[in-house]
Amino acid sequence: MTEQQPKISLRDVHKRFGQKVVLNGVDLDVGVGESVVIIGGSGTGKSVTLKCILGLLTPEQGSVEVDGQPVIGMSARDREETNKKFGMLFQGGALFDSLPVWENVAFGLLAEKRCTRHEAKDIAIQKLAQVGLPAEVGDLSPSELSGGMQKRVGLARAIATDPEIIFFDEPTTGLDPIMADVINELIKKCVRELGATALSITHDMASARKIAHRIAMLYDGKIIWQGTPDEIDNSGNPFVEQFIHGRAEGPITMAVRK
Numbered sequence: 001m002t003e004q005q006p007k008i009s010l011r012d013v014h015k016r017f018g019q020k021v022v023l024n025g026v027d028l029d030v031g032v033g034e035s036v037v038i039i040g041g042s043g044t045g046k047s048v049t050l051k052c053i054l055g056l057l058t059p060e061q062g063s064v065e066v067d068g069q070p071v072i073g074m075s076a077r078d079r080e081e082t083n084k085k086f087g088m089l090f091q092g093g094a095l096f097d098s099l100p101v102w103e104n105v106a107f108g109l110l111a112e113k114r115c116t117r118h119e120a121k122d123i124a125i126q127k128l129a130q131v132g133l134p135a136e137v138g139d140l141s142p143s144e145l146s147g148g149m150q151k152r153v154g155l156a157r158a159i160a161t162d163p164e165i166i167f168f169d170e171p172t173t174g175l176d177p178i179m180a181d182v183i184n185e186l187i188k189k190c191v192r193e194l195g196a197t198a199l200s201i202t203h204d205m206a207s208a209r210k211i212a213h214r215i216a217m218l219y220d221g222k223i224i225w226q227g228t229p230d231e232i233d234n235s236g237n238p239f240v241e242q243f244i245h246g247r248a249e250g251p252i253t254m255a256v257r258k
Contacts, residue, residue, distance in 0.1 A: 005068050007032045007165060007197040008053060013062035014221075015048055022048045023059065024221025035191055035198040037212035039205070039243065041252065044218050046201035050167055053199070054086065055079050066165070084112070087163030087196070089154050089187075091170040095142040101128070102138035105156045114161070127156040130193070131186050148179040152186065159190050166191060168200035172207045184210040205244050217243065219252070 006029035015023040022045040030036045038046050051057040053064055055071060064071050066082055074082065095104045103110070105127055106120035115123070125135045131152040142150055151171070158166055171187060172180035184207050191198045191211075202208055208215050209229040216226035217240050225237045232244060242250030 004032060006030055006065075007034070007067060008199060009063075009065040009068075010049070010053070011063045013049070013052060013059045013064060015045070015052060015057060015059045021221055023052070026062070026218070026221070026223055028216055028223055028226075030197055030199050033195055033197055035188075035200070035211055035213045037200045037202060037208040037215050038218050038223075039201075039203060039208050039215055040218035041203060041243065045221060046218055047169065049218065050169065050199070050201060054088075054167070055083065084161070085164040087158040087161060087166040089151075089158040089166070089168045089171055091173055095150060095153060095157075097142055099141075100138065101140050101142060101145070101153050104142065104153060105138070105160050107157060108161045112161075123160060124156070127160050128153070130159065130190060131156045132182075147174055148182065151175065151179075151183050155183070155186055155190060159194060159196075162194060163196060165197045165199070166194075168198065168202075168211075170202050170204075171200060171211075172202065172204045177206075180204065180207060181210070187211050219243075 008030040010026050010028045013023050013026040052059050102121050102124040105124035109120045216223045225240045238251050242252050
C-alpha cells in the first residue's frame, strides 16, 4: 500500500442482526488502485462488509470512508454521488432477463441518463469486446448465454461506467475451473486497464491468489490476518492455515462446535 489516503477505509465496524453479531470491529484499508480480496467461510460477514460500504446496510458502530469522506449518515444526494464511483459484479450475475445483453451492460448509463441509447449501445459493445464477447452477443437475451458468458456480461456491466472502485462478489462461483481462471484473468485485465480499486469477496483461494495484491481473512467478525498472496502460505495463523488448505479439523471447526 502507498502512503496516500486509502480509497476505502473501515474502522471498528460492527453489524448485528438481532442477537447474531456478524461484524465485531472490522478494520480494513484499500489503497488507490489496489486489489484487496476478503476471504472467509460462508456466513462470516463478507457480503455484509460489502453492503456496509455500499450503504445497503448501516453499521451500529464504526466508520466507513470512501476517498476520506464518511459515508455513514450521508445525505441521499451525496450517497448517490458516491455510488457513481462504484461498479459491481454480482455473485449470480443478476442480469435482467427482460432486457437484451447490451441494455444489461448499459443499464447504469441509461438509468443515470449519461448518454443517448445509441451511444449507450456503442459503449456496451466496446465493453463486451473488453471481456472477449463479440458484438452480436449484445442482441441476445441473458437466457441464451452460458454461465461463463453471463459472468462476462456481468463484468462488462461492472466496468461500463468506468468506475473508480469495483466490487466483486464471489466472481467465480458456479464456474468450472477453466472458466473461473478465464474470469480471474479478465478481472485482472479490466481492473488494470481502468486503473480501478478493487474489493472482492470469495472463498475460492485460486481466485484470491490470482486477482489480489493483498488478501484479508475475516473470521469471528474481525480481520484476523492480512498479507500478500505470497505470504499467505506462511501466515503462521492456524485459522488461515486451516481455511486455505480446506481442512475439516482445526480451530474453525472447534469454534463452530461451541
